[in-house]
Amino acid sequence: MKDIEITPIQPRTTVRVKTLQRASRRLEVVPRDPQRGQYLVASASQPGVFYSVDLDSRALAGRCTCPWAQHGGVNCKHVLAALRYHYTGLGGLSFWRTLADARRQHRRTVKGEGIYATVRPRARRRS
Numbered sequence: 001m002k003d004i005e006i007t008p009i010q011p012r013t014t015v016r017v018k019t020l021q022r023a024s025r026r027l028e029v030v031p032r033d034p035q036r037g038q039y040l041v042a043s044a045s046q047p048g049v050f051y052s053v054d055l056d057s058r059a060l061a062g063r064c065t066c067p068w069a070q071h072g073g074v075n076c077k078h079v080l081a082a083l084r085y086h087y088t089g090l091g092g093l094s095f096w097r098t099l100a101d102a103r104r105q106h107r108r109t110v111k112g113e114g115i116y117a118t119v120r121p122r123a124r125r126r127s
């Protein structure tokens, strides 16, 4: 009899933010109605599939139509990708799991939904 391979299921709380962040960088973001925080974000695993992301205008959070988000997950990589895109004008966003992690960056810190972001100001160079 063969051994049954058991894949440990990671609880949502241990999903590593940095892994998500890296994944979110590779996703295509299509602005749908940026004024209202509405974006389409490409699926990483299914070519041609886009999920709808609705950003919360008052917080660093959003809703997504991907299966993971539909099952109660927050801050999926699609939401992170849309947030990065949405706040491009502000500077680069980096995401952190805890406030302590964020504070260590010595940058402006914004609180999200179970997540923190630091803002890297855009270099303003005038030549």
Ligand SMILES: [Zn+2]
Pocket (backbone or CB within 6 Å): 051, 064, 065, 066, 067, 068, 069, 076, 077, 078, 079
């Ligand atoms: Zn999603």
